[in-house]
Amino acid sequence: MDVTGWLLRRAVPRAFVVTAVGGTGARLAVEAELRERGWYEAASPAEADMLVACGHPCAELSPVLDRVWDQMPGPRVRAAAAAPERAAGVLDRARAELLDTAAQRRDAEERDGAARGRAREEGGEDMPGGLPMADRGEDRDGLTLDRLHVSLGPALPAWPAGLSLSTVVQGDVVQEARVRLVGAREGGSSSFWEGKPARAASLDAAQNLLAVAGWPAAALEGRRLRDALLRGEDGPRTRERLRRWTLRVRRSRLLRWATAGLGEADGRAPAGLRGDVADRWSRWLDPDGGFPPYRADASRAALDLLPGLVIGQELAAVRLIVASLAPDTGAVGAYAPGGSA
Amino acid sequence: MTETVVFAVCAVGAVASGAAVFAVDSMARATFALLASFLFTGTAVLLLGLSYLGVLVVLMMVMEMMVMAVFMVMYMMNPAGLMPMSMVHNRNGALAVSAGVFLLLAAGVVLVPWPEAGGAPPADPAFALGEAVMGRHMLVMMLVGMVLFATMVAATVLATSRGRYDRYGDDLRREHPDDPIGGGLGR
Amino acid sequence: MNGTTAPLWAAPLVPALLLALGYGAAAGTAALRARAAGAAPSAALAAPARESARLLVQRRRTVPGADVLLWRLGGALVPVAAVLGALVVPLGPTAVSDLSVGVVWFNAMEVLVWAALWMLGWGSNSVWGLVGGYRFLVQGLSYELPHMFALTCAALGAGSLRVGDVVAAQEQVWFAALMPAAFAVYLVSAMAMAFWGPFGAPVGRDLAGGAVAELSGVDRLVLGVGRYMFLALVAAMAVPLFLGGDAGPLLPGWVWTLAKTAGVLGLLVWLGHRLPAVRMDRFAEAAWVVLVPVTLLQALAVAVYVLVR
C-alpha cells in the first residue's frame, strides 16, 4: 500500500505563480483556474509544490525561475502557462506529474546526490554556504548597524510582473532602492488591459493591494468579481455583489488606518497616482472605474516615483506602496527607470 | 524523593546552561542558554513552595531575554557566531577569581550553622507576600514603583538621540511630530 | 468550591481537545475562505486534513548558515506552550492541575510563543524570517501590558489567581458583563497572542510567510498545528476568565464549557476572516496610549466594585 501516493492524492496542491512581463493574461487565467479548483497560492517556494510560470519567461527571468525551482522542497512540478487558454490543461498535466510518486522519488534521489557532491567539495570554505557577512552603515538613530542587500525580486506573490526592487535594508527599514525590470519586452507596449472593462483592471489592482494588506477574504472576493467581469458576466447578481464588496472595502476603518499617510506622491505625479496609498486604492473603487491604472505613462511615472517613495519606509509599507502604484509592466515596454536614488 | 531528583536536575541544568552562556559562539544561543538557566531557577523557586514568585520569574525572564536577544543581535559583531572569534580578556585571571569566590562561598555555606525554621510556611505564601507589600513593606512597594518609573525615563533619555525639540520644533508647537515613521494616533 | 484537580488520566485529554478545537478552527477558516472564493464551503471542511497530508509527504528543507537547533526548537515550542497553558483551563468543574497561580501560569506559557517565533525567524537565516520574528516582538511588547491588566481585572474580581476561584466568583454576574473593557482587550490580545487575523503580520503574505517562510514539510505542519492549538487555548481561556466557566442551565458543565469555547473560537475565526491586517508601528502607539489606560481604569472600577460589594 503506497502511503505516499495515497496521501498525495488527498493533498490539495499549492502553486507558486511567477509572472513574466506581459504575461498578465496567462496569470489571470491561472488564478481563475486555481480559485475554481479550490487550490491555494503559495506565499513562498518552501510552501509550494507547483511552480507555474505565466507568460513567456525571457533569458533574464529563467535564472530566477531556476532558483525558485531549487528552493522548492518535496514533490515538485514545474509548469509553464504561456497563453491564457492553455492554463487548465497545463494545471491538469502538472497535477498528474505531481501524483507520479516514482518520478518524484527519482527526482529526490538526484537532488540528494548532487547536494552530497556539492557538500563534499565545498567543505573547507570559511563562510558557511558562501554567505558574506553584512556590512554596516549609518542608521536614522545615529547608530552604525548591519545593512542587508535585499532584492524584492520578480518571484514574489502579489507583486507586479517582472519588477525587481533591489534595496539596502537596515532591520526592515529601506535605506536605498533601485528599480529594474527583469525581461522588459523590447516590442510594442501593448498592455493586456486595453479593450478590457476598466472596472476589471481596477479590481485586479485592488485585490492585489488587499492581499498585501493582509485581508485574504476580500482579495479573493475581488478576484472572483474580476474574473466574472472579464468573462463578461455583468448580470444584476454580479453587480449587486460588486456593490456590496466595494462598500465593505471602502468602509473598512482598519484598512484606511493601515494605509493612510503612506507613500505620499506630490503634485508632480500624474492624476491617478496623486495622494497617499489610501487615496489611490479608494480611487480604484469609484463606481465609474476611476482612473484606469493601466496606461503606459502612468506606469512609467509609477516606476520613477517608486524609489523616492520607498526610502525610509518599512517592508510592510514598501509592499503597500508598490501595490498602490500598481505599475503595469506589460504596458511599459523596454523602459529603464531612471529614478534610482 | 522526587523533589530532590527534580532539584538535582534543576541545579545541574542551571549551572550548565549558565556556563554555556559564555562558552557558546552564537549570541542567540547564549541568550537562550541564559533563558534556560532562568527557567531552571524558576523551577527551583517553585520547588521551594513559592509558586507565585517561581512563575513570575519564568514570565519576566522570557520577556527580558527576548529584549536582550534584540540588543544582542544589534550590537555584537557577529551575532550568529558563524565566524568564531573570542572577545575575552584575561580569561585565566577571571577563572581564578571566580573559583576562589566559589570556594569561599561554599565554605561559608557548609560551615555556618544555619538557624532552624521557626514554623511551617503559611498556606498561601503569595497572600502573605501581598499582605506584606501592602502593609509592613509598603516602603519597598513605593520605592520599587519610583525606581521603575525613573528607569523608564532615564533609559529613554539615554537611548534616543532625538529630543522633543527635534520632534515638535523649537517652539514645541508643531501639530504632528515629524518622526521618521509615524505612530498610529499621529501623536 | 469546585475546580478540583482532575485525575491523571485526564492529562492526555487536554492535547486531544486542543487538537479537535484547532481542527475546527482550521476547517472554519477554510470554509469561510472557500465561500469567498466561490467554491463549496462543505468541501473545505476536510481542507486541514488534506493540507496535513500534503505536508507529511513534503520533504524538509535546510538553509545554508541556518541555526537549526533554534529553528526546530522554535517550531516545536508553539504546540508545547499551547498544551502547557491548557493545563490550567477547566473543562467543566475540573482542570488538569488547578494551580494557585493559574492565571500567571497561563500568562507565562503564552509568553513562550515570543521566544518560539523569534527563534523560528532567527533560525531560518532569511530576511523574511528575521523581519517576521521581529514583528512578533513589537506585537508582543504592544499587547502584553493591556493583556496583563485584563487578566489582573479578572483575578481582582475573584480575589484570587486560581482559575477555579475566578469561575466561582462569577456565580451572579459574568465578568464579561461586569468588565466589558477587560473582555474586549482580552479578545484583542488573544488574537495578537496567536498571531491570528488582523495580528497575522509576523506570518503575513507581504513577507512571503514571514517567520514561517522557509519552513516546509513536517516542520510547517508542527507549527501550523501548534498555531491552531494555541488559538484554541486562548479561546478556551476566555471562558473561565470572563464567561462564567461551566455555568449554564440544563446541560452539564463540560458541555457548556465546550459550547462557549467553540463560540469564542468561531468569533475569533470570523474576525480573522473579516478584518485586514493591522500594521505594528500603528498598533504599538494605539496599544500604549489607548489600551493601557482603558484597562487601568477598568481595574480601578473593578477594585471599587469589589470593595463596595
Next chain:
Amino acid sequence: MMLEAYLLLAAALFSVGLFGALSQQSVVMVMMGLELMVNAVIVTAAALWLYTSPQSPDGQVLVLVAVTAMAVEMAMGFAVTTALFRARDVDMVDMAADLADRGGPGDHGGHGGGGER
C-alpha cells in the same frame, strides 16, 4: 541539608556569573554575567525564606526586589550601551573605560587614541 544544597547552587551560579562578568569584553555579555549573579540572589532569598523564616514574608519581598533590580539593571545597561554605541561606535568594555567624549563613530580602537578629536 536541602538548604545547603540550594545555597551551593546559588554559589555556583554566582561564580559562573562573576567569571562571565570579569572575562567578557562586550558590555552586553558582561550584563548577562550580572544577570546570572542576580539569579543566584533569587535562589538564595527563596531558600533562606523556606528553611529559616517561612513565617515572615521578608524573603519573598527580597526576591521581588531582586527581580526588579534585574529588570532595572538590564534596562539601564542597554540604554548606556546604546548611548555608548552612538558616541563611539564600539561596545567593548575596554574602550568605554573613560568618560571623555573622545571620538565619534570611526574611532575604532586604539585605547587612549585621543588627540585627533
